[in-house]
Amino acid sequence: MENTKKKFNLRRFAIASAVLYIVLLIGPIVGLDIPVIVESVKANPLQLVQFFIIGISNGAIIAIIALGYTMVYGIIELINFAHGDVYMVGVFTSLTVLSVTGTLESKDPGKIVFGLILALVIAIVVCAVLNATIERLAYKRLRNAPRLAPLISAIGMSFIIENVGLMWAAQAWLVPSFGTTGGASQKVFPDMLGVLFTSMGWDVNLLASSGLALRLTIKDLLVIILAVTLMTGLYLFVQRTRLGKAMRATAQNRDAAKMLGIDIDWVITATFLIGGGLAGAAGLMAGLYNNTAWWFMGFRAGLQSFTAAVLGGIGNITGAMLGGFLIGLLASFSDGYLNARWTNALVFATLVLILLFRPTGLLGEQTGQKA
Amino acid sequence: MLELKDVHTYYGNIHALKGISLTVNDGEIVTLIGSNGAGKSTTLRTIQGLNKPRTGSVVLDGIELHKLPAHEVATLGVAQSPEGRMIFPRMTVMENLEMGAYARKDITSFKDDLEHVLTLFPRLRERITQKGGTLSGGEQQMLAMGRALMAKPKILLLDEPSMGLAPLLVELIFDIIKKLNEDGTTILLVEQNALMALSIAHRGYVLQTGEIVLADDAKKLMKNEEVQKTYLGVE
Secondary structure, three states: OHHHOOOOHHHHHHHHHHHHHHHHHHHHOOOOOOOHHHHHHOOHHHHHHHHHHHHHHHHHHHHHHHHHHHHHHOOOOOOOOOOHHHHHHHHHHHHHHHHHHOHOOOOOOOHHHHHHHHHHHHHHHHHHHHHHHHHHHHHHOOOOOOOHHHHHHHHHHHHHHHHHHHHHHOOOOOOOOEEEEEOOOEEHHHHHHHHHHHHHOOOOOOOOOHHHOOOHHHHHHHHHHHHHHHHHHEHHHHEEEHHHHHHHHHHHHHHHHHHOOOOHHHHHHHHHHHHHHHHHHHHHHHHHOOOOOOOOHHHHHHHHHHHHHHHHOOOOOOHHHHHHHHHHHHHHHHHHOOOOHHHHHHHHHHHHHHHHOOOOOOOOOOOOOOO | EEEEEEEEEEOOOOEEEOOOOOOOOEEEEEEEEEOOOHHHHHHHHHOOOOOOEEEEEEOOOOOOOOOOOHHHHHHHOOEEEEEOOOOOOOEEHHHHHHHOOOOOOOOOOHHHHHHHHHOOOOOOOHHOOEEEEHHHHOOOOOOOHHHOOOOOOOOOOOOOOOOOOOHHHHHHHHHHHHHHOOOOOEEEEOOOOOOOHHOOEEEEEEEEEOOEEEEEEEHHHHHHHHHHHHOOOOO
């Protein structure tokens, strides 16, 4: 027993040192040139703060998506690979709502606020229903199948939704073109918050008067406030309400929950509804914040949020929030000081390292009685 | 009150219950005894609806339980302290007890019922804010029983309440079972500790590899030679 444990540790260290070696070897090519980074931090220390702000804002969005992964995993031990794409649908839904209601062309603050709230509500509803439908279609029948089966059908759902997104993006009457941000299918998501605040005569940058070369925008604050509100709401919901307690009970022992009169199917559906709704809200937030709508954006968001959920301890709601902010910071610093195209690799490497050294995550929970 | 008729239950291809028929009348303690793998827990799971019988019927006061999903069976007044206790390890004792009352439509008497359970099991009162998973085995057993009682069941199914407990605690638990019954709760008790079970039960059934081989008054079963040899350890 002792011996196998030691061997296992040795193997983990071998893998970790291999990863480190590769990182150091390829590092300079991709921009991980430590002296250069140190120089640029020294030359412009404020930039560090700037990346921090961006990281926290993006992290808030990642955290909201990660909640969907972690809640679903907590309750049926399935990684819902289609979740990132549900978020993508959230981005497109809100963009379409803003376009159809004429909010995009409007300069009237009242109309913009109304349009944004409507977009938020509709994105939440659409994503909630979509997520619950995915569960009914692709996962429910496989609940007692080997675990690989629902995983594969989750990946299948992910491809299907991505293709729906691809077609959606091509419909000019649904997604008006304001130009592209990169590839031809990467649409601009108009900066409605910027328009709104300018029309109200506010300076979008809250730090404009300070004279510092820093941007802390109302957008950043809004994203963070909305995210923290949603997270607190969810936390209280799960801790205090009848349905929330039923969810925790189901996650901890499904048979016991059934024998106490908890309708498992409804609890699972509710979990998917809530997770999907959060992804919808995150979709609008991300669209407004990053100003991009792309059919493939769910992949990167999904990868980052899934890593965040694992980093925080999958199944743990507080952990997903913490992990979200940490991954947001990691991605932001990587985008800023390395090269944006390597961020995904870095996030993946983080995922590998967590799984190797601390599979239960930072705030990991014991899986309890389930052997 | 509760009647099983020719119940056959399978786990995949394994034929676990081979035609179980039994009745539990109002106000009785009925015990199911038998060795490991005889099908005692499966019988309780089948009554509860966690396992569905392939053929046969489970009827409670005229309602066919075998046609209902498990969570609806619970709302009809069937509560169970299951094998392995199955408490919620990351919920507090209080939350575990609250979950016990989940199926009840009227929870006006929740406070009184909670008080009743905490009086029966004073240890739970001391541990009320602790997480279920941090309790000792005996305390978890009390919690599992307390949780079932919070449902105010018509019939209480108890699966091995004495398992893994110190002898003193076993006596305490059986005293409580007896008291519950005197207060009007109908009980179906599954036990390996046949002596204890038969000493408080009115009637008993002996289960062997998925079949009922003996059914009689508890007192007569205690005197039965076969039962004495196999389950009571009397030479």
